[in-house]
Amino acid sequence: MARNPKYQKAHCLILSRKPLREADFLLTVFSREQGKIRVLARGVRKANAKLAGRLQQLYNVEIYLAGSSLWPTVTSVSIINKYPKIRQSLSALAIAFYAAELVTKLTPDAEINARIYELLDRFYSELNSQSKNIEFSEKDRTWPPILEKFRLDLLRIVGHGVTTRFCAHCGVKIAAGEATAFSSFAGGVVHTDCGKHFPDTRLVSEITAGQLAILDQQALEDVADLTVGEEGHRCISDFVVFLLERDVQSERFMEKMRQE
Numbered sequence: 001m002a003r004n005p006k007y008q009k010a011h012c013l014i015l016s017r018k019p020l021r022e023a024d025f026l027l028t029v030f031s032r033e034q035g036k037i038r039v040l041a042r043g044v045r046k047a048n049a050k051l052a053g054r055l056q057q058l059y060n061v062e063i064y065l066a067g068s069s070l071w072p073t074v075t076s077v078s079i080i081n082k083y084p085k086i087r088q089s090l091s092a093l094a095i096a097f098y099a100a101e102l103v104t105k106l107t108p109d110a111e112i113n114a115r116i117y118e119l120l121d122r123f124y125s126e127l128n129s130q131s132k133n134i135e136f137s138e139k140d141r142t143w144p145p146i147l148e149k150f151r152l153d154l155l156r157i158v159g160h161g162v163t164t165r166f167c168a169h170c171g172v173k174i175a176a177g178e179a180t181a182f183s184s185f186a187g188g189v190v191h192t193d194c195g196k197h198f199p200d201t202r203l204v205s206e207i208t209a210g211q212l213a214i215l216d217q218q219a220l221e222d223v224a225d226l227t228v229g230e231e232g233h234r235c236i237s238d239f240v241v242f243l244l245e246r247d248v249q250s251e252r253f254m255e256k257m258r259q260e
């Protein structure tokens, strides 16, 4: 069926909302139908407060859009899910905002990918039901496993999966108990010898290697009881930063090679 460009329905997760001019909002949303897009909500800060109330960050909404310009305009909104319990826990809220930011940064504009919409919806639903148990433990240096699982899944969907069981360099499975290293340049865990080819290789403990592999194999809904320590968290964080700053990192690498 041909799509009428003047009038479209979209299922969206609202990633961010910024005031624009006197009365408008510019929303960045991830839609099932069109990928990441920016849409305009007009007059909502004055006259149309009801519409504004339905267009909160993190909400899952069904919207109608008018116009085919750069920023189509929201004409009506119905709420699919508010994930209300996320807002009752500061930790859960912080993680939810972080996830929205990560999706914003790792996805190109207007590239359709329904799996990202579905992953984010599952993640927020799970965060909503676990919100009371989401904790960062300063003392034990542990991280919410659902956050790490979300990051691994998102990275895989956007085409930058982190290897957790097979060496990212030679492709051979890393045996249980074998010394393991991690390199963002390589793309995940590596044999210690294979790691010598990369500038950022670091050894990881057997426990961390095991945690990453198990996390990778479980579904998002089944990871609540797993443990992710500081080292595993750091590996995934480094990989995310590496991806976001890839060009800069490659330059640093070249510079380093030149000096050696």
Ligand SMILES: [Zn+2]
Residues within 6 Å of the ligand: 167, 168, 169, 170, 171, 172, 190, 191, 194
């Ligand atoms: Zn290897």
